[in-house]
Each structure stands twice: as structure tokens, then as C-alpha cells.
Amino acid sequence: MNSRHSQYDVSNTIDVSDTQAVCDAVCDIFHSCYPAADDSNVLRAFEDFNNLFEGHYQGFNACDTYYHDKQHTLDMTLAVMRLVDGYERQATTQDRFGAKLSSLAIITALFHDSGYIRKTGDKQYHNGAQYTSVHVGRSANFLHNYLQMTGLQEFAGIAANMVHYTGYEVSPENIKLPDEKLHLMGYIIGTADLIAQMSDRCYLEKCRDRLFLEFELGGLTTTQKTKHQPIILFKSADDLLARTPSFYNFEVRNRLNNLFKQVYKYAEIHFGENNLYLKYLD
Secondary structure: OOOOOOOEOOOOOOEOOOHHHHHHHHHHHHHHHOOOOOOHHHHHHHHHHHHHHHOOOOOEOOOOOOOOOHHHHHHHHHHHHHHHHHHHHHOOOOOOOHHHHHHHHHHHHHOOOHHHOOEOOOOOOOOHHHHHHHHHHHHHHHHHHHHOOOOOHHHHHHHHHHHHHHOOOOOHHHOOOOOHHHHHHHHHHHHHHHHHHHOOOOHHHHHHHHHHHHHHHOOOOEEEEEOOEEEEOOOOHHHHHHHHHHHHHHHHHHHHHHHOOOHHHHHHHHHOOOOHHHHHHO
16 A cells, blocks of 8 residues: 555556546546447547646636646546446446446546636636635536537536535535436446545645645635634644544545445446455545
């Protein structure tokens, strides 16, 4: 475990700070699931994602958040594809997602944090972390608009709702989707978001050194009890770090095991051995 590189995934084989490396890995799994499938929407999405986060996407600035960066999204997207692969391997023909829905899952994952990206000409805020409390809704809007420009426009509204499985703006039980298969996909996306970041070799350091800064900018270190009496939620970066184990034991475990129906189990089927994500969470 100690020899794992800081920018590598749980298998220590893929540099999850490298868009092309993750694109290649995701497409390899995608084609193992669907040998004859068209991957053009997936390839375009990876290119557009990289341009968005690097500041080369028309109408948007580069990603400037400290914790929710390109590496996190790539790590999470790889986890989504691995969970999808594990699910597809054990599903009946009728229950399989198929290539089109799996493409949708990849695209939703790639842009699940697009709501942190500031538009050019944004005069209201100077850092994307200031959108923390509304970033999922902004991601939903981005996805809705983005999918209108692809061959998946019929899923624009679905992705805009599904992405809320990655956040706290809408409770999971209140997310509206047409059928249970799409909710299952939402569970996979929400699960991947959690297990990817919490299995990051530098997760605790990033909570202390990066996430707290985002919380400060987003106004999440305090809450207002009355007009003149703020409540301190996190006194410092070290305080946030000290509370992380209880956050995992209560909030994250509840999401993974109950709200998201333990879909993390599909990673074990994908790897064909231990669930490498859970190995790093424990």
C-alpha cells in the first residue's frame, strides 16, 4: 500500500491526473463490455472535459478549485466504468445497461463537478469553490446543455437529475428518474464519487489542505443560527480532519450501504479479486 503513487488509482497502474490515460482505460473497459459499440460520444466527452477544466472551453474559465480538481473527476469516472463493468458481467441480458446508457454514465461522471467552473466574465465570485452549495445544480444545467449537442439529447433531463446523486442539494429519495435501472446508474455514480475520493492515497491531506479552503470560500465553515449568532461548524483545517472519520462512519457508510444499495460490490466483480476501493477505505 505504501508504494502506491499519489497520482495513481487504487490499482497503482493508471495516472488519474492524465486525461488521456484515463480515457484509454475507460474505453478499454467500455469495449470489453460492448465490443461493437460506438465510442465517439465518450471520446468527445473526454476531450471536452479536458478543455473545460484547462480553460479552453468557450465561455468558461479553467478549474480553480483546490480539492475538486481534474484528478478527482478522472478518478471518479474510472470508478464509474469499473462499477458498470462489474454490474454488466453479472446482469441478465434484459437488465444490462448497454452501451448507450453506459456512455451516459461516463459523460455524467466527467461533468458531475462542472458546476465549480466559473463562466468567463463572472464578476460575482473569484473562485469556483464559492459555488459549493449550488454546484450540483450548476452541473445539472451544464449537462443538460451539453447533452443537447450530442447524440444523447433524449437523456439531457435524465442526466440533469441523475447528477444529484453526487451531492446534497436534493436528497437521494427525492431524485426523479423514469425507471429503476436509471436509479441504479445513479447509485453507481454517487458511489463512485465517494469511493474514488476516499480511497485516494492523499485523501486526508487533501481534506486538511484543500477541502477546508473550499469550505471557507463556499461559506460552509459556519452557519447562521440567528442574524447575529453564527455557529462554527469547522474551527480549522485540523478540526475538519478530526471530524472526517465520523463523517465516513455515519454519512458515507449510510449512503454506500443504504441509500446507494451497496453497488460498490460490483468493483470486486470487475477486479476479479478484492475490492480495491474498499481496501483503501478500511
